Amino acid sequence: MKEKSGKIIGLGLESSCDETSASVVVDGRKILSNRIYSQVELHCEYSGVVPEIASRAHLEKINTLIEMALDESRLKFSDLDYVAATNRPGLTGSLLIALQSAKAISFAMDIPLIGVNHLEAHLYAPFLEGNEPAYPFIGLLISGGNTALYRVNGPGEMVLIGKTVDDAVGEAFDKVSKYIGLGYPGGPLVESLARESALKKVFFPKIMTDPDDTRFSYSGLKTAVINHIKQNPDQNKADIVYSFQERALELLVRRLFTASRKSGINRMVVAGGVAANGRLRELIESERKNNEEVLIPSPLMCTDNAAMIAGISYQYYIRKIFDSYAIDVSAKP
Amino acid sequence: MKETITSNSPEETFSFAEELGRKISGFSVIALYGDLGAGKTIFTKGLARGLGIDEDITSPTFSLMESYEGDKPLHHFDLYRIENLNEFENLRFEEYWESEGVSVIEWPEKAGDLLPENRINVFIEYINENMREITIEYTGN
Numbered sequence: 001m002k003e004k005s006g007k008i009i010g011l012g013l014e015s016s017c018d019e020t021s022a023s024v025v026v027d028g029r030k031i032l033s034n035r036i037y038s039q040v041e042l043h044c045e046y047s048g049v050v051p052e053i054a055s056r057a058h059l060e061k062i063n064t065l066i067e068m069a070l071d072e073s074r075l076k077f078s079d080l081d082y083v084a085a086t087n088r089p090g091l092t093g094s095l096l097i098a099l100q101s102a103k104a105i106s107f108a109m110d111i112p113l114i115g116v117n118h119l120e121a122h123l124y125a126p127f128l129e130g131n132e133p134a135y136p137f138i139g140l141l142i143s144g145g146n147t148a149l150y151r152v153n154g155p156g157e158m159v160l161i162g163k164t165v166d167d168a169v170g171e172a173f174d175k176v177s178k179y180i181g182l183g184y185p186g187g188p189l190v191e192s193l194a195r196e197s198a199l200k201k202v203f204f205p206k207i208m209t210d211p212d213d214t215r216f217s218y219s220g221l222k223t224a225v226i227n228h229i230k231q232n233p234d235q236n237k238a239d240i241v242y243s244f245q246e247r248a249l250e251l252l253v254r255r256l257f258t259a260s261r262k263s264g265i266n267r268m269v270v271a272g273g274v275a276a277n278g279r280l281r282e283l284i285e286s287e288r289k290n291n292e293e294v295l296i297p298s299p300l301m302c303t304d305n306a307a308m309i310a311g312i313s314y315q316y317y318i319r320k321i322f323d324s325y326a327i328d329v330s331a332k333p
Numbered sequence: 334m335k336e337t338i339t340s341n342s343p344e345e346t347f348s349f350a351e352e353l354g355r356k357i358s359g360f361s362v363i364a365l366y367g368d369l370g371a372g373k374t375i376f377t378k379g380l381a382r383g384l385g386i387d388e389d390i391t392s393p394t395f396s397l398m399e400s401y402e403g404d405k406p407l408h409h410f411d412l413y414r415i416e417n418l419n420e421f422e423n424l425r426f427e428e429y430w431e432s433e434g435v436s437v438i439e440w441p442e443k444a445g446d447l448l449p450e451n452r453i454n455v456f457i458e459y460i461n462e463n464m465r466e467i468t469i470e471y472t473g474n
Contacts, residue, residue: 166389219374
């Protein structure tokens, strides 16, 4: 039985990396359930995701998560209007689990199937937390595998402004964290250690200072940090990671606002795991002018989850953009 | 065969790798050894340029592998996150190593004995902030 007639109910599935998730969303705005199983502990000793372990764990969890998501929403398969799954980018063996599950549900219930770009879905997260979906916006996607800036004109219309030429920003956090023995994932550990810095001095140079450049780069900063530690093995690690974090985040903030101000699009969305960084939020808030709007999801919604998959695919559903069963997974966006 | 050079800057490392990329023939596997921050990224970027690849070479740490089209294809592997030989075997990367093109493997230590016998070992050693010692070793035949 439908909760209320006329409402569009979507089921989203996600298994692109180390989170397995199933979520029910109404009208692309309201989350009824968002069940997430994280494999972080499974992968901790490897300092990251191991594809074979990940794929098996997704397979073991997905059916239970789908049932839990429906139960929590007090809905049945027959209440669904569409089913969506991330089909790109990611580890192909992992992506297959959610996509094949979605195909099965689509076929059995005779409802539309929608394959979703994981990156686009991340940038939709703020619209599931009370912000009315609106285009265009400047989207900054920052995580362990991605660092990219887009002009998002509408659903499926992401124009790349610039991306990293080497490492992702989250990867730089992970590697610095591992180098100084903090652990994985590096982001929260580096952030909390940086808060202990008494010196609060930034001694690494700014990265990529050409104002017309739209790209990102983190390999050089990572190397500078490691070289600095080799040469100053006794220096307080909190002071070092403070300096690292300031520079890593400064480039993100600079590129974001430059893109917004150059394009005249004053709505911005910052999403992905690194968007959960509290210091980044402070830096954005101090740069932001009154006429500018920066939407950042809550920390939970910055992580991989299926609500954002069900959410963005609503925008496809209402535009009647569906996929056939021939749709496949892809490692690339 | 083994040769060692000293690089005085990242630019020199890039040029050296670019030269190697130009000379190298298909079906080559390069095992790239060096600590975090040694210059493996710069080296791979130079190599890619030498192979006639225009695209940016981004870190495959997260994705484990990226392929690029150029005059000769480049398969760029990063085994940083692999710690278990069994997991590595499941990835079936050997299929790429036997296909045409140049495969560069970062953190090849993780592959243990599974690396092909015929390969080029590149060791990048940290001397100081700018200087690196680069050793190239051809193994097998």
